[in-house]
Amino acid sequence: MRGDLLRSEDVPRHVAVIMDGNGRWAERRGLSRIAGHREGLESVRAVVRAAGDLGIQYLTLYAFSLENWSRPQAEVAELMRLLDHYLDVELEEVMRNDIEVRTIGRLDRLPAALRERVEAGVARTRGNRAMTLVFALSYGGRAEIVDAARRLMRDAELGKIDPERLDEKTFAAYLYDPSIPDPDLLIRTGAESRVSNFLLWQIAYSEIYMTEVMWPDFRSEDLQRAILDYQRRERRFGMTSEQVRTGDCAPRRGGGARRAGGTG
Ligand code: IPE
Ligand code: IPE
Ligand code: MG
Numbered sequence: 001m002r003g004d005l006l007r008s009e010d011v012p013r014h015v016a017v018i019m020d021g022n023g024r025w026a027e028r029r030g031l032s033r034i035a036g037h038r039e040g041l042e043s044v045r046a047v048v049r050a051a052g053d054l055g056i057q058y059l060t061l062y063a064f065s066l067e068n069w070s071r072p073q074a075e076v077a078e079l080m081r082l083l084d085h086y087l088d089v090e091l092e093e094v095m096r097n098d099i100e101v102r103t104i105g106r107l108d109r110l111p112a113a114l115r116e117r118v119e120a121g122v123a124r125t126r127g128n129r130a131m132t133l134v135f136a137l138s139y140g141g142r143a144e145i146v147d148a149a150r151r152l153m154r155d156a157e158l159g160k161i162d163p164e165r166l167d168e169k170t171f172a173a174y175l176y177d178p179s180i181p182d183p184d185l186l187i188r189t190g191a192e193s194r195v196s197n198f199l200l201w202q203i204a205y206s207e208i209y210m211t212e213v214m215w216p217d218f219r220s221e222d223l224q225r226a227i228l229d230y231q232r233r234e235r236r237f238g239m240t241s242e243q244v245r246t247g248d249c250a251p252r253r254g255g256g257a258r259r260a261g262g263t264g
Contacts, residue, residue, distance in 0.1 A: 021190025
């Protein structure tokens with residue numbers, strides 16, 4: 001990476017991360033999986049700071065999936081405890097850095113006291129402007145689409161929406177937080193090549209970056225490496241390369257097709 005410079009004018013607006021590999025990181029060191037989650041929290045701190053420094057506007061972190069509820073109860077409890085600890089320790093730092101925190105997911109499955117603390121933390125940061133930090137908690141991509149469909153059907157029953165006129169934009173307005181733009185860059189750590197039920201609707205045209213680096217080892221340099229890789233790509237959104245190069249393509253939501261690389 002050294003020698004290559006990030007172009008600050010072409011930083012992805014929204015980076016979403018599947019933070020995977022905590023357990024394997026720990027097991028390789030003869031430690032408990034819990035130790036891996038603890039070290040993973042250090043990576044969260046580092047990446048939030050780095051994202052702010054780089055001028056990323058939205059950072060979404062997949063912290064706990066709906067499927068993760070099926071893990072051994074002790075591990076689930078420890079993950080909940082770590083979330084609580086993060087809120088306790090990091091909220092001041094988050095406020096100092098003018099970061100707005102939001103959540104997506106089925107929070108009603110969290111223990112009530114924790115849910116209240118999460119919601120209080122979110123409320124405290126409301127209106128902060130430097131960056132939006134989204135935690136996907138008790139989150140599933142299919143569940144999000146089902147939850148959207150449920151609310152949409154209710155509105156249809158009430159006559160607020162005409163099924164004949166339903167389009168993608170209207171549907172997307174029923175997702176958990178429609179004000180968040182689609183991710184430009186999706187990072188998955190931990191050497192797996194799958195999306196594990198993350199942001200299924202929103203990643204339709206995200207650039208995907210996968211790395212062997214386990215999440216507890218992922219730091220600022222790794223984020224920069226991912227962005228550098230993103231900046232070398234050409235985002236075509238179904239157009240031809242020539243259309244992208246000549247700027248002869250229809251505008252679309254979230255910015256038109258363009259060469260992420262800019263040069264060459
Ligand atoms: C990611 O690390 C953290 C969560 C899913 C909460 P894992 O715990 O999945 O670690 P591996 O994949 O088993 O190594
Ligand atoms: C994805 O990791 C979920 C989070 C990072 C929160 P998992 O470890 O749960 O994913 P799979 O089971 O390997 O697909
Ligand atoms: Mg995993």
